[in-house]
Amino acid sequence: MSKLLLINPWSRDEEGVVWSFAYQKDYWRNPYKGLVQLATYLRKNGHTVKILDCERDLLIEAGGNPDLMLKLIESKVRYLHPDVVGVTAMTYRWMEAYKILNVLTELKPELRFRLILGGRHASSETEMCMKDIPGLDCIFHGFAEVGLNKYLDGDPLEEIPGAAFMSQGEVKRTPNEVVNDLDELPWPDWSLIDSSFYTHPNIRVHRSTGTPLRSLDTICSRGCNMACAFCSGADGKPKWHSVNYILDYIEWTQKTYQTNATIFQDSSLGNNKTFLVKLCEGLIRRNINKKLIWTCNMRADQVDTETVGLMYRAGCRLIFIGFESGSERILNLMHKGCTVEDNIRCAQVLEDAEMPYWASFILGYPGETEQDIYETGKFIEKINPTTGWVNAFFPSPGSNIYKKLKREGRITVSSIYDWINYGRTGEGNSNLGLYAEIPSERFRYCLFKLQGYFQKITDTGIKRELEFSK
Ligand code: SF4
Structure with missing residues (x-):
């Protein structure tokens, strides 16, 4: 049996933030349910597992100071003395993960732990991660319950499912094995992290209710059977929990953590209508x-x-709809599988049912012209959504459009710092509009105009004319 320490990085956007209850109330947090679930599963299998949650610790322990956070990581690793240290990261937190991995690489020879990496970024960019972090022993791609359990049991690397490691100067990958019956997974033990940090009453998502709510996420499925080209979750092999597993889990979180809200983080609950109705x-x-x-x-x-x-x-009081675009041409390029007509009909149904909805859009998709952006602006004006947001397109590692752009030589990562541009959808991203057929300055104008429209609704609840013209 092994001692494992799992670390999730902090958010760069929160560096320098002075945390307060008022700040927390308006910042929606999405705890790393996958990491907590993995840790719970491994503990159930006899291993000692701890989570070092840098999202929380940066704010509460390190006062928003990333350098102090790195020192805290070092002292916690020294104190806990684990056999294995694992880091997980999505692309948008890859820079922070990289800093943590550098600290761990320096500590490794002295403390003699094995260093592993997981998460979507490493699954997609395995070779690059191996090259950038020479201290890595193994990368896990995909869901890691089965593989990591065997790794901690001490099985040889070649027999670990879902592993990537260096062998004779080359990266070798083994096929993954996953838990087939999701109900075999124990409920995530939220006491592995500071649950009160995440369940702090929050107004952000359920603003339309007018009440701060205590929320923990629920996930009923894994995977998605759709094939949107921009999405790294389009794997075509969804698995679902049973309805009773989910209902029991929700009742347990209500009783144990006093929650009165949840966000179903599934790709789409509508992917399994029978499940949704029974739920x-x-x-x-x-x-x-x-x-x-x-x-x-x-x-x-x-x-x-x-x-x-x-x-x-x-009890549903908000549905998140990825409309993505008001242009038929762009929806086709995205392989979204929905038409503008579908989108208009959907908005009308929600309006008639008085169901609040969050309308989400992507701007700057490869090949997008100013005319397409104009059509999206007009679409937003027409449906007049409850609230929403417009994200700037960035190619998400693992998605089909990312692979296509990479084949075409249009993904340019010459230094580790370039990853900053593959996950930020705001002003800090120098790649904004890079793939659209529209001059950069004009693209930024359109993007910020549309984002400003939604920000106003989010801040005040007041809708106004978009004043979006050619
Ligand atoms: S965007 Fe949503 S519906 Fe499309 S593949 Fe991704 S998860 Fe599935």
Whole structure:
């Protein structure tokens, strides 16, 4: 049995932040459920597992100071003396992960732990990560429950599912094995992190209710059967929990962590309509809907009047819809599988049902012209959504469009710092509009105009004319 320390990086956007209850109230946090679930699974299998949650510790322990955070990591690793240290990161936190990995690489010869890496970024850019971090012993690609359990048991690397490691100067990868019956996974033990930090009453997501809510995420499935080209979660092999597993889990989080809200983080609850209907019926039958407000993702072509009515009765008060664009041409290029007509019909159904919704868009998709952006602006004006946001496009490692751009030589990462441009959708990204067919300055004008429109709604709840013209 091994001692494992798992580390998730902090957010660069929160460096220098002076934390307060007021700040926390308006900042929606999405705890690393995957990491907590993995740690819970490994503990159940007899290993000693701790999580060093830098998202929380940067603010609470290090006063927003990243250099102090790195020193804290060093002292915690020295104190805990683990056999294995694992770091996880999405691309948008890769720079912070890299800094942590450098500290760990220096400590490794003295403390003699094995250093491993996981998460979407490492799964997609395995060779580059191995090259950038010579101290790495192994990278796990995909869901790591089965593979990491064997690794901690001391099995030889060649027999570890989902592992990548150096062998005779080359990166060798083994095929992954996953837990087939998701109900075999224990409920995530939120006491592995500071749950009170994440369940602090929050107004951000459920603003339309007017009440700060205590929320912990729920995930009913893994994977997505759709194939949107910009998405790194499009793997075509979804697996689902049983409805009772999820209902029991929600009741347990309510009782144990006093939650009164949850966000279903699934790609789309509408991907499995039978599950969604049974979930809603279960929430009503067990009276959970009387003390739970919830949010979920859905695709526009999955929204219908009957289902939305049932969802409302079951406690749903916000649906996140990825409309992505008001241009048919761009929706086709994205392989979104929804038309502008689907999007308009969806918005009308939600409006009629008085179901609040978050309208999400992507601007700057490869090949997008000013005319396409104009059509998106007009679309937003037409549907007049409850709230939403416009993200600047960036190629997400692992997505089909990322692979295509890489084949075409249009992904330019010459230094580790270039990854900053593959995850930031705001002004700090010097790649904004890089792939669109529109001059950079004009693109930025359009993007900030549309973002400003939604910011106003989010801040004040007041809608106004978009004043978006050619
Ligand atoms: S964007 Fe949503 S619907 Fe499309 S592949 Fe990704 S998770 Fe699935």
